[in-house]
Amino acid sequence: MTISFPSTEYFEALKAQMAANEEKFRRLGFIDTKFGVSVGANGTPRNFVLEFEVFDLKDVREVPKIDPKQVDFTIEGDSRVWREMIENIKRNGEADSAHDINTLAHFGERLKIVYDDPDGHDKLYRFMESIQEFFDLSSKIEVSF
Amino acid sequence: MAFYADKDYTEDASILEAANQVMQGNLSLHWYAAKTERIKGHASNPRRGLTYQDLDIGSYGYTNIPENVRNSQSMVSRGSEKVGKLPDMGYVVNRKSDVWSDNVTQLYEESKARRWVPATDIPWTELHAHPLGHELEIACAQLYTFLQECQLVSMDFPSKWVALINQDFLEQKSWMCAQMLDASRLLEAFRKRALYGGTGLGRASATAEQGLKEWLWADKFPQGSVSINLSLAGFLLVVYRQIAAFAPSKVDRAIMGFAMQDAGRQVDYGLGQLRYHLKHRPLEVDAMEEYLDDTEHALVGLIGSPELLEPMIIMCGGGLEKAQVDKGRVATAKFIRLVVREYMERIAAAGLPGHSGRSRIPAMIDRISAPA
Amino acid sequence: MSYLSTTNFTEDKNFIDKWLYTIRTGEMDLSWMKAVTEKISPEEANPRRGLTYRDLNLGSYGYTDIPEKVRANRSYAPRGAAIPDGVPDAQPWVSRKSELWAFNTESYYEEAVSRQWNATTDIPWERLEGVEMSEVTGKALSQLMTFLTEVEMIATDTPAMWLPRLNPDFIEVRAFIASQAMDEARHAEVFRKRALTTGWGLMQASPINEMALKHLRDADSFSEMSVALHLVAEGNILTLFRFSEYLSPTDVDKKIFRLVMQDEARHVGYGMQHFKYVLEHFPEKREVLHAHLDEAENISFAGAAATELTEAFIILAGGGLKKENIEQGIKITTQFNLKQMQEHFERLDKCGMPERKERSKLYKMYEMGRAAAEAAGIKL
Numbered sequence: 001m002t003i004s005f006p007s008t009e010y011f012e013a014l015k016a017q018m019a020a021n022e023e024k025f026r027r028l029g030f031i032d033t034k035f036g037v038s039v040g041a042n043g044t045p046r047n048f049v050l051e052f053e054v055f056d057l058k059d060v061r062e063v064p065k066i067d068p069k070q071v072d073f074t075i076e077g078d079s080r081v082w083r084e085m086i087e088n089i090k091r092n093g094e095a096d097s098a099h100d101i102n103t104l105a106h107f108g109e110r111l112k113i114v115y116d117d118p119d120g121h122d123k124l125y126r127f128m129e130s131i132q133e134f135f136d137l138s139s140k141i142e143v144s145f
Numbered sequence: 146m147a148f149y150a151d152k153d154y155t156e157d158a159s160i161l162e163a164a165n166q167v168m169q170g171n172l173s174l175h176w177y178a179a180k181t182e183r184i185k186g187h188a189s190n191p192r193r194g195l196t197y198q199d200l201d202i203g204s205y206g207y208t209n210i211p212e213n214v215r216n217s218q219s220m221v222s223r224g225s226e227k228v229g230k231l232p233d234m235g236y237v238v239n240r241k242s243d244v245w246s247d248n249v250t251q252l253y254e255e256s257k258a259r260r261w262v263p264a265t266d267i268p269w270t271e272l273h274a275h276p277l278g279h280e281l282e283i284a285c286a287q288l289y290t291f292l293q294e295c296q297l298v299s300m301d302f303p304s305k306w307v308a309l310i311n312q313d314f315l316e317q318k319s320w321m322c323a324q325m326l327d328a329s330r331l332l333e334a335f336r337k338r339a340l341y342g343g344t345g346l347g348r349a350s351a352t353a354e355q356g357l358k359e360w361l362w363a364d365k366f367p368q369g370s371v372s373i374n375l376s377l378a379g380f381l382l383v384v385y386r387q388i389a390a391f392a393p394s395k396v397d398r399a400i401m402g403f404a405m406q407d408a409g410r411q412v413d414y415g416l417g418q419l420r421y422h423l424k425h426r427p428l429e430v431d432a433m434e435e436y437l438d439d440t441e442h443a444l445v446g447l448i449g450s451p452e453l454l455e456p457m458i459i460m461c462g463g464g465l466e467k468a469q470v471d472k473g474r475v476a477t478a479k480f481i482r483l484v485v486r487e488y489m490e491r492i493a494a495a496g497l498p499g500h501s502g503r504s505r506i507p508a509m510i511d512r513i514s515a516p517a
Numbered sequence: 518m519s520y521l522s523t524t525n526f527t528e529d530k531n532f533i534d535k536w537l538y539t540i541r542t543g544e545m546d547l548s549w550m551k552a553v554t555e556k557i558s559p560e561e562a563n564p565r566r567g568l569t570y571r572d573l574n575l576g577s578y579g580y581t582d583i584p585e586k587v588r589a590n591r592s593y594a595p596r597g598a599a600i601p602d603g604v605p606d607a608q609p610w611v612s613r614k615s616e617l618w619a620f621n622t623e624s625y626y627e628e629a630v631s632r633q634w635n636a637t638t639d640i641p642w643e644r645l646e647g648v649e650m651s652e653v654t655g656k657a658l659s660q661l662m663t664f665l666t667e668v669e670m671i672a673t674d675t676p677a678m679w680l681p682r683l684n685p686d687f688i689e690v691r692a693f694i695a696s697q698a699m700d701e702a703r704h705a706e707v708f709r710k711r712a713l714t715t716g717w718g719l720m721q722a723s724p725i726n727e728m729a730l731k732h733l734r735d736a737d738s739f740s741e742m743s744v745a746l747h748l749v750a751e752g753n754i755l756t757l758f759r760f761s762e763y764l765s766p767t768d769v770d771k772k773i774f775r776l777v778m779q780d781e782a783r784h785v786g787y788g789m790q791h792f793k794y795v796l797e798h799f800p801e802k803r804e805v806l807h808a809h810l811d812e813a814e815n816i817s818f819a820g821a822a823a824t825e826l827t828e829a830f831i832i833l834a835g836g837g838l839k840k841e842n843i844e845q846g847i848k849i850t851t852q853f854n855l856k857q858m859q860e861h862f863e864r865l866d867k868c869g870m871p872e873r874k875e876r877s878k879l880y881k882m883y884e885m886g887r888a889a890a891e892a893a894g895i896k897l
Contacts, residue, residue: 125409175721257636294593308674445526
C-alpha cells in the first residue's frame with residue numbers, strides 16, 4: 001500500500017514499524033520528546049506534532065499551526081527536501097550522511113530547527129539516534145508525494 | 146587524610162559481647178521500630194520500569210529536599226532514621242540550588258537507558274575497508290586527539306566534585322557518576338578512532354588545555370558547572386554535529402551520533418543547573434555574569450586552537466586542495482557562529498538575557514569574514 | 518582553588534587575528550601535521566569482541582610500555598600525543614604505575630561497559646505487585662537494603678574522588694574507575710528502589726558501619742584506598758551479596774543480587790590484580806599496606822557490633838522470628854561471617870601476602886570463631 005507524504009498516515013505507518021522493531025528502539029533507550037514536523041509547499045505548510053514516550057510514538061496529529069512553546073522543537077523544511085530525504089532512505093535502507101536529519105538541519109539551510117527553549121532544542125540531539133532510526137523506517141513503506 | 150577508628154575494636158569486650166548476644170539469639174530489634182515513612186512505590190508506567198521519579202514521595206523524595214541541608218553530613222540514605230554517632234563526611238556543597246537541576250533524575254534515567262558500547266556499536270572495520278586519504282586521515286586523528294583532551298576534563302569535573310556534595314542529593318550524585326562513564330566512553334571512542342586510522346595521534350593543544358584547566362578549576366560548583374556542562378558541552382555538541390554532517394566515514398558518523406546524545410544530556414544539565422541556581426539565588430546573577438566575563442575567553446581559546454580549527458577546515462572540505470580548503474573554511478566559519486549563537490541562547494534562557502550584550506565574544510564573531 | 522589560564526584569549530590580539538586570518542584566507546600553519554608521533558596498525562583481535570583497548574596496546578600508545586614513573590606527561594594530553602610547550606599541569610597526585618595499575622585493567626573496563634545494566638528496566642519490578650511479605654521479613658529486607666544504600670553511595674565517592682588525581686596517562690585505570698563509580702551509583706539506586714517497594718520504606722542507619730565507610734574514603738594513597746575498598750570492603754560485600762541472593766525472599770531480590778554480584782566481582786577482581794601488581798612492583802609498599810590492612814580489619818571487626826544489620830540478616834536467613842527461625846538464621850549467619858573472613862584471607866594469600874595471617878588480629882578472631890562454630894556443629 002502506498003502512503004502519501006506528508007500525512008498523518010505516513011507517521012502512523014512509521015509508528016507501526018517502530019512497534020514492529022521494538023527491540024531496536026529498546027536498545028537505543030528511552031525517547032521522551034514532543035516535536036513538530038513542518039512540511040512547506042507553496043506557502044501553506046502542513047504541520048504535524050509527534051509525541052514520543054519511552055520507546056514508542058505515542059501520538060501523532062496534524063495541526064494548523066505549531067506552537068513552539070508546546071513542543072520541544074520543530075523540524076521545518078520545504079517538501080522538496082523532505083522528499084529527497086525519504087527517497088534517499090528508500091534507496092539506501094537508511095539515510096546517507098548527506099541526507100540524515102543532522103546534516104540537513106545543521107546550518108539551517110535545508111531543514112531548519114525552530115525552538116522556543118534551547119533545552120527543547122537539545123532534545124533533538126539527546127534522542128538523535130532514535131529519531132533518525134524512526135525516519136529511516138521510511139525504507140520499509142511505499143511513499144508517494 | 147587518613148581516618149582511623151577511635152579504638153582497637155579487637156580489644157573491645159563490648160563489641161564481642163554485642164556480637165555474642167545476637168549470636169545467642171538475644172536480638173535487640175532496636176531497628177525494628179524505625180521512625181521512617183512507610184511507602185510502597187510503584188512504576189507509574191510499566192514500560193519505563195521503576196524510575197527515581199516514581200519514588201519522589203514524601204520524606205524519600207527529592208522535591209522536598211530543603212534549600213539548606215543542615216542536619217545531614219553522613220552517608221545516611223535520605224529518609225532513613227538517623228541514630229547514634231554518625232560520621233561527618235565534610236561535604237562542602239550543601240545547598241540545593243548549588244547543584245540541583247529539575248531534569249537531573251530524567252537525565253540519569255536517560256543516560257542508563259541510552260548507553261552504548263564503543264567496542265561493539267561502531268562499525269570499526271569500515272575504516273579499513275574504505276580508508277580515507279592520508280591528509281584527511283591525519284586531520285581526523287588530530288581532531289580526535291583534541292577531543293580526547295576535552296573528554297579528560299569532562300571526566301574530571303564530576304569526579305572532582307562528587308564526594309564534596311551532600312549525600313542527600315543522591316540523584317544528582319548518581320547523575321554525576323553517569324557523566325563520568327559517558328566521558329570515559331567518549332574518550333575511549335575518540336582514542337580508538339584516532340589510532341585505528343593508522344596515522345597515530347596528533348598534537349595536544351596548549352591553548353585549549355589552558356582554557357580547559359581554568360574552567361575545570363573553578364572555585365565553586367555552579368561556576369564550574371556552567372563552564373564544563375554548559376559552555377564546554379555546548380561547544381562539543383556543535384563539534385560533534387559538525388563532524389557528523391561532514392563525516393568522512395561511516396565510523397565517524399556512527400561515533401558522532403552517539404556522542405551528540407551524550408553531549409546533549411550534559412548540556413541540558415548545565416542549562417538546567419544554571420537556571421535553577423539563578424532562579425533560587427537571584428543575588429548570584431551579578432556574580433555569575435562577572436564569572437562568565439572573566440572565563441568565557443576560554444571558549445575563544447578552544448575555537449581558535451589551530452589543533453581544532455585547521456583539521457576541521459580540512460575535514461569539512463575533504464582535503465588540502467584550494468577548493469577544498471575554501472569549502473572547509475566557509476563551513477568552519479558557520480560552525481563558529483553556531484557555537485557562539487547557541488552558547489548565548491542557553492545563557493539567556495538560563496536567566497542571563499543581557500549577557501550577549503556585555504560579552505566580548507559576539508563582536509569578535511562579527512569580524513569573521515569567510516568569502517566563498 | 519581557581520586557576521587562571523596563562524593567556525586571556527579575548528585579550529590576545531595575535532591569537533584572535535591569527536584564527537580570523539585562517540578563516541578568511543584558508544592559509545594554515547599545519548605544524549600539527551608534523552607531530553612526531555608513532556604510526557600503528559591496530560586490528561581487532563576478535564571481531565565479535567569489537568575494537569578493544571587491548572587491541573591498541575601498541576608502542577607508545579600502549580599501556581604495557583607506560584614507565585613505572587610517568588615523568589613525560591602531567592597535562593591533559595592523551596598518552597602518545599605530541600605535547601607542545603605551554604600545556605598546563607593537571608596536578609596529578611598519582612604518577613607511579615605500581616600505585617594504581619592492575620593486571621588486565623583494560624579488560625575489566627571493557628567488561629564493565631559491555632555489561633552495564635539498568636536498575637529501572639532490567640529488574641522485573643512489576644512482579645512485586647501483589648507480593649505480600651510478612652512484616653518481619655519486609656522490615657528485615659528493608660533494613661538490609663538501608664545498610665546497602667549507605668555502603669554504595671560511599672563506594673561512588675571513594676573511587677570517584679581519586680579519578681582526577683590519577684595521571685592522565687593511566688587512561689585505562691581512569692576509565693575503570695569511572696565505570697566503577699557508575700556501577701556503585703546503580704547499586705545505590707537499586708537498593709533504594711527495593712527498600713521503597715517493600716511497603717516499609719528505609720529503616721535505620723548503621724553508625725558503626727558508617728565509620729568503616731569513612732575509613733574507606735579517607736586513605737593516604739590510591740593503593741591503600743584500593744586495598745580497603747576493592748579487596749576488604751567489596752570482598753566482604755561480595756560474600757554478602759552471594760548469601761543475600763541465597764536467602765532472598767522473592768525472585769526480584771534474587772535478580773537484583775545476581776546483577777550487583779557481577780559488578781562487585783569485577784571490582785574485587787581489579788582490587789586483587791592491583792594488589793598483586795603493587796606487591797610485585799613496589800615491594801617497599803608492603804609494610805604500608807599491612808598497616809592499612811590493620812586498620813581496615815579493625816574497622817571490619819567493629820562491624821560485628823552493627824546489630825541492626827546482623828539481626829536483619831538472621832531473620833532473613835531463618836525466615837522469621839520464631840525460635841526455630843532464629844536458630845536457623847544464626848547458623849547461616851555464622852557461616853556467612855566465617856566465610857567472609859575466610860575469603861578475605863584467601864584473597865590476600867593469593868595476591869602474595871600469605872604472611873598476613875600471622876600478623877592479623879582478625880585472623881585470630883576467625884580461628885576462634887571457626888573453632889566455636891565447629892564445636893556447635895556449624896561447618897563452613
